[in-house]
Amino acid sequence: MASIDNLAERLSSYLNKDQVNLVRRAYYYAEQAHDGQQRRSGEPYVTHPLAVANILADMHMDHQSLMAAMLHDVIEDTGIAKEALATQFGNSIAELVDGVSKLNQMNFETKAEAQAENFQKMAMAMARDIRVILVKLGDRLHNMRTLEVLSGEKRRRIAKETLEIYAPIANRLGMHSMFVEFEDLGFKAMFPMRSERIHAAVKRVRGNRKELVNKIEESLTHCLAREGMEGQVVGREKHLYSIYQKMRGKRRAFNEIMDVYGFRIIVDKVDTCYRVLGAVHNLYKPFPGRFKDYIAIPKANGYQSLHTTLFGAHGVPIEIQIRTREMEELAKHGIAAHWLYKSSEEEQPKGSHARARQWVKGILELQQRAGNSLEFIENVKIDLFPDEVYVFTPKGRIMELPKGSTAVDFAYAVHTDVGNSCIACRINRRLAPLSEPLQSGETVEIVTAPGARPNPAWLNFVVSGKARTHIRHSLKLQRRSESVALGERLLNKALAELDSHLDKLPAGRLKLVMGEYKLAELDDLLEDIGMGNRMAYVVARRLLATSTAPDNPLTSETPLAIRGTEGLVLNYAKCCTPIPGDPIIGYLSAGKGMVVHLDSCKNISELRNNPDKCIPLSWAKDVVGEFNVELRVELEHQRGLIALLAATVNGADGNIEKVSMDERDGRISVVQLVVSVHDRVHLARVIKRLRALKGVLRITRVRA
Known part of the structure; x- marks a missing residue:
């Protein structure tokens, strides 16, 4: 079992003596705080924070992250407050620990909502200091490694959450080693039988392939030596979960997936990568259309490498990745590989660190716009898909978008205002539908118009979380303004029947009624009326505090005039399809606003005399629309x-x-x-x- 002395010895290879001592101090503080507590396995609780610190030490994280790893459960599991930690270790450590701490037990309606709120809090903390997520990932990795002590149902729930959120986050931050381990541990916990069978099959096949792998490795090494280039050739193993996903998603047999041999060639300089590519293409014939240059255009998580597929001896397919040592380190540990907190604060983040910052900034924007935590987490999940398409702006700037993105996703990626006012697009200079999925390499130009508004139909085809969130947000605002306008007309009509008008009401009376309804402003009341949640004539009578109102407002001689421009809060019934000139009646549906029916429609015959639900309507002289x-x-x-x-x-x-x-x-x-x-x-x-x-x-x- 790892001890603090072992860890201190490992840390001394890259941290100075004072920093190592601070990490030790944090360990002893945590040991005292968790005294008497045990994990489910029966071990002292402090073994968990120590293991998390060891995971971060593998990635050469800074001393503050390691101290936060030691203390990450202190606020939640012991009686120690954040302020006490700040006094002992300083504000930045206390903030880190607070960011990593899970939410206090709040009473949510569902587990999903609790998880979503939890993740939302973490997103806020990540925005302040991105190391929060690295400590959180270390915490989750150790929990996944020790899952077997939990009950089956709890194991599956934690594994599902890991596969859906934490593994993709590790991938998004370029931390491939952690991503692979998350996926394999999650797979094992979710589907133990399938995992065991694939593991056994891989072991069996590995023995049979050993000779061929050695031969290919030898020929690649000789090829590099012949061309006078230095490079390390290593065989590449596929991880269990990726094999399972390919078998399931692409409907391939196990043998088809394992027939492909993977190798990685690691060299010293970028220039050498391209020379090695030429050499291996001379050695074996390349597959047409299977070459990808992620060095010139890195992936969204900062990953860089050259990928090519070759026909080996006897037609065996060989997948080769060519990269520098720095790229290899970055591919393994991503954002943690070159920790920038070691450098001066003024230095601008670059590479994967800048991309991670950009991603966290995007997540924060999603959070501010999302209606609730579940909508937020749904959008974050969409955003975590690893596959990207790379398209160009008309000025040649590269934009990374999730696979399957459309011009609307592109427009919102450029700027929210561009997305909101988008009306058409040109793909490679030809006019194209907004719903057409984009392909890598295409140039996309957005046509905007002042006063244009997002279309609700866009939600059926947009892919990115940013686009989805902003469209929903704009539609909510649009719907609100339309509901307020309709509510005002309905309330004024009801007040007119009582010989009054909104403008004539004393402010004190309005304030009193608003207090009764527990509403902050008049627009909230008007929105409720427009959405059909409150009846206009009931509110009117309350405002006038009179009982002289007619019992049935349907006897009114002045029906409400419909102009056809009311937008989202006015719907025309599909059962009787009323058109201007037809005698009509309005049915107030809670949450939907008003539905216009023909006066003779059978569907509302029973409700016609219900003043809570029906209201007489007429068509305005200047009615517009089709x-x-x-x-x-x-x-x-x-x-x-x-x-x-x-x-x-x-x-x-x-x-x-x-x-x-x-x-x-x-x-x-x-x-x-x-x-x-x-x-x-x-x-x-x-x-x-x-x-x-x-x-x-x-x-x-x-x-x-």
Whole structure:
């Protein structure tokens, strides 16, 4: 078992004596604080913080991170306050420990919500000091290594959380060794049988392949020596979880995956990487389209390497990664590989450290915009997918986006305002749909328009967490302003029936009613009315504190006028498809706002006399927009029938949204058309044109 003396000896290789002594002091403090506490395995509790510090020592982390690792459970598991730690070890250590400490036991509705809140708090701490996440990852890694003492259900829950969040974070920060261990330990805990079987199969295959691996390794080493280049050739093992994912995701047999031989060539300079690439391409024939240059364009986590796939002897596929020693170190330990806290504060972070900073900044932005912790964590998970596409701005700047991203994701990655006002895009100078997935190497240009707003349909195809969060946020704001406007009209209408108006009400009366409803401002009350959560006439009577209001506001002589510009808070019922000119009635649906039905619609016949739910409506004179209406056309069957109907509707300035056809018998066809029109007069014009067609027997408007 590792002891503090062993750790101190290891640390003395890269930390000075005073720093090692500070780490020792933190250990003794933690030992005292956790005195009498035990882990589930029966070991003294202090063995856990010590193990976490050892994990960080492997990555050559600074002394403050190691002290935080020693003390990371002190605030949560013992009675010691953050202030006491600050007095003993200074503010930066206390802040680090506080950031790593889990949330105090709060009463959340679900475990998922508790985890999400927990992660949110960690994101805040990461923004202040990125070392928080490194200590947290070390803590999680040791917990994963000692999972077997927990019950099956708890093991699976922790493993799932690790695979979904902590492994991708390690990958995002370029910490490949930790990422691989997280995945393999998580896999073993989630699916013990599958893990064991794949492990046994890998062991079996490794024995059979040994000779061939040695041969390939020899030929690569000779090739480098022949060209006068120094480099180290090492065989590369696939980890269990990646084998399992490929078998599952790509539907490949185990043998197909293991038939590929992986090697890594490590050299001293970047220039040598490209020379080695030329040499191995001379030795074996390369696979077309399987070369990737991550040195010129690094991955989002800072990973750099050349990747190529070759046809080896007897057609065996060989995957080769070529990189420098520095890149190898960075690939293993990522952001922890060249810890910048050793350098002066003024020095700008670069490489993977700058990218990590950028990512944390993005996470913080997601958090500020997200509606709740669960929405936040859903967006972070989207953002943690390791696959990227690399596209160019018109000025040649490279943008990294998650795989499957669209022009809308790109627009939000450039700037939130560009995303919000985006109306179209050009991909490689051709106009393209906003929903088209982007491919690496494409140049994307966004067309914006002042006053444009995000479209709710974008949520169906955007991939990045940033885009999704900002679209939702904008729609919430848009919906709120529309709800407030509709609520104001509804309340003023109800007040008008009582010979009053919002402007005439005394401020004291408003304040009193707002206090009763526990609302902070008038806009909140108007939003509630617009969203259908409160009835306008009930609020009006409360504001006037009078019982002389009519019992049924449906007897009102002045129905509310609909303009067609109310946006997200006004919906037109799909059952009866009302259009301007039709007699209409409004149904207030909680959370959705107002749904407009035909006055004769059967679906609301039972609710018509309920003043809590229904309100009389009329169409304003200046109503705008296009409204869908369903027509049933019976006509004699003839060739080119649909084209003829489409041409006739277009000739009357209408537009066919949807069409379906049934043959009643060999002679007569029944066509269902959904046509968009401006009002009843326009609809009459469309029907008149259709009636004039040869062979049309009957046209009816379909209603509920």
